[in-house]
Amino acid sequence: MKKGTRLALMLGAIPFLTLVFALPLVNRIHPIVLGLPFLLFWILLWVALTPLILFLAYLLERKYNPPEEGDDL
Numbered sequence: 001m002k003k004g005t006r007l008a009l010m011l012g013a014i015p016f017l018t019l020v021f022a023l024p025l026v027n028r029i030h031p032i033v034l035g036l037p038f039l040l041f042w043i044l045l046w047v048a049l050t051p052l053i054l055f056l057a058y059l060l061e062r063k064y065n066p067p068e069e070g071d072d073l
Contacts, residue, residue: 004062004064004065007057007064008060008061009057011056012054015046015049015053018046019043019046022042023039023043026039027039
């Protein structure tokens with residue numbers, strides 16, 4: 001596997017890991033953040049951050065693995 005692909009996959013796994021495996025660790029009613037229980041704030045935060053992280057993964061992939069000469073991308 002190429003370096004850019006490996007880095008992009010590791011970066012793309014961060015939102016998955018934080019939303020699946022970290023939820024039991026942050027499952028608290030208090031503190032209240034922006035009027036929301038912390039768990040709901042955590043989920044909404046990662047839903048908002050996921051597109052940014054995936055865009056960074058895309059940029060890494062393009063940087064280390066540029067498209068071939070005949071590709072349309």
